[in-house]
Amino acid sequence: MTRITKQHHIFWTVGLFILLQSCGCGKAGQADAPKEEDDRTIKIQVGTRDVETDQFTSKGTPVVPMWKAPMATVDIRNGAGFPILSDAEHDVVWQPSVREDGAYNHYACLIHHNGRFYAMWGNHEFGEDAPGQRVLYAHADEWGNWTDAEELFPAPGPVLPRSENGIHLKPDCWAIIDDVLYAITYVHGAGVYPIARAVSEEGTLGEPFLVQSLPNNGSLPVFMEGDDAPTAPSPIGERLYRWYRENDQISWWANASWGVQRTAVDGQSLIESFIYRAKDGGLVLMLRDWGHANNPVHTNRMYVSFNDGTGGWAAPYPTDIPDSPSRAQALTLEDGTVLLIGNQNVNRYDQALYLDRDPMTISISKDGYTFDRVYALRTGSPTGHRFSGIGGRNPGYAYSSSIVRDGWLYTMYSIGKEDMGITRVPLSALELE
Known part of the structure; x- marks a missing residue:
């Protein structure tokens, strides 16, 4: 295996507010989220779902109520006031030994197939989303026994500093069709579109192919160029594009071609979409504020739209689900319980907080519409990095990818965007019954 070598009244009022926040005043010692003075209760149409709300953002936009769990405390590096899952086990998937291995690692993707765990992630020597960002992968036949990293998708163009513009890759997800495992990655910086390749159990990689047609302004990675360079998806590419919808999935990078509006009703720019199916069968789309x-100007809220399967996605509304901000993901269990895995560690809204992504949390909803419990899955992340001068990194456990297998929740994530880690916890620890 080849080793791979981010004027007075006002002053008094503001001062009092800051004092109250710093002392953690509020229920159970938690900081209260400031609320607009508004006693209205209104009905709004959020996608295909009628929602009643008496909550509004600081700018007056109606808020979809989905959060009945406590807000985080300011002690975010010690669980943020949430119960810490002591039964959780942590391990390292991969970490660079030297800078040349790529000291930036992020965008976790995890799957289990035919008795083996597979992990892939984005990797670069100089920093986040820099030109030439490639995709690495590793696998494990048992817990705690990961192989060294190999290239899954090599650098798509020149490897340049983050100050430059250029083509780069971001992993999206794994998919299985006809018992064949496929890795799907998105090309950025040369149009935005997905490519994929098969990964065999023997470690053989299939030829990369398009999942969607090459955009008019798009160009291919250098490893796909040539006399027979594709411009349209192959039959398996078309099947992979359908696979998302057939499996209640959507690309992190979904845009108008997927029917996803990335501007919210309040004008906020949204990124990193994911969907899940609620207990009643409705589909829920969530995105985070950019x-x-x-x-x-970001709001530290997740945004949502609902779809009963009758059309595209309407513009998302802000919710009261707090967000650090960071990418999140949701899983629907067999009984309809929804697990939201992310960084819901914010103690107040509409303040443009940019918090370390610590703790990584699991929020629980019995119906997919109201989250009323939160656990800290992992906390106490490193405050520094082994390699300096890498752009775009920040502390915390983030951008997770989770699966459920044999009664365990497995969650892969980046550690400070430098290393790739994984945690498992028995579902019984979440007290779901």
Whole structure:
């Protein structure tokens, strides 16, 4: 195996508010989320679902109520006030030994197929989403026994510093069709579109192919160029595109071609979509506000739209589900319980907080519409990095990918966008019954 070598009254009012927040005043010592003075209760149409709400953002936009769990405390590096799952077991999937291995690692994707766990993630030497970002993968036949990393999709173009623009890759998901495992990755910086390849149990990789037609302004990765370079999806590519819908999935990078609106009703820019099926059979689409260190307008809320299967996705509304912000994911269990895995560690809304992604949380909903319990799956992340000078990294456990197998929840994630980790916890620890 080849080793691979981010004026007074106002002053008094603001001061009092800051004092109350810093002392953690509120129920159970938690900081209360500020609320708009508004005693209205209204009905809104959120996609295909009627919603009644008496909540509004600081700018007056109606909020879809979905959160009955406690808000986080400010002690986010010690579980943020949530119960810490002591039964959880943690392991490392892969970490770079030297900078040249790629000291930026992120975008976890996990699956189990024919007795083996497979993991893939994005990797770069200089930083997040820099030109030439490639995709690595590893596998494990048993817990705690991961192989070294190999290239799954090599660099699609020149490997350049993050200050440059250029083609790069971001993993999307694994898929299984006719007992064949496929890795699906999105091309960015040369149009935005998916490519895929088969991965055999012997470690042989199939030729990369298009899952959707090449965009008009798109160009192929260098490893797909040539006299027979594709411009349209192959039959298996078309089947993979249908696979998403047939399996209640959607791409993290879904856009208008998927019927997904990435501008919310309040004008916020949204990214990183995912869907799940609620207990009553309705589909729920969630996205996060495009918050980052230089964005002073994000709301620290997840956004939602509902679909009963009769059409596309209407513009999402803000919810009261807190968000650090970070990418999240939801799984629907056999009994209809929904597990939301992310970083719901915010103690107040509409403040453009940009928090370390710690803890990584599991929020639980019996019906898929109201989340009323939260656990800290992992907390106490490193505050520094082994390799310096890598762009786009930030502390925490984030961008998870989860599966359920044999009564366990397995969750893979990045650690400070430098290493790739994995945690497993028995479902019994979540007290779902």
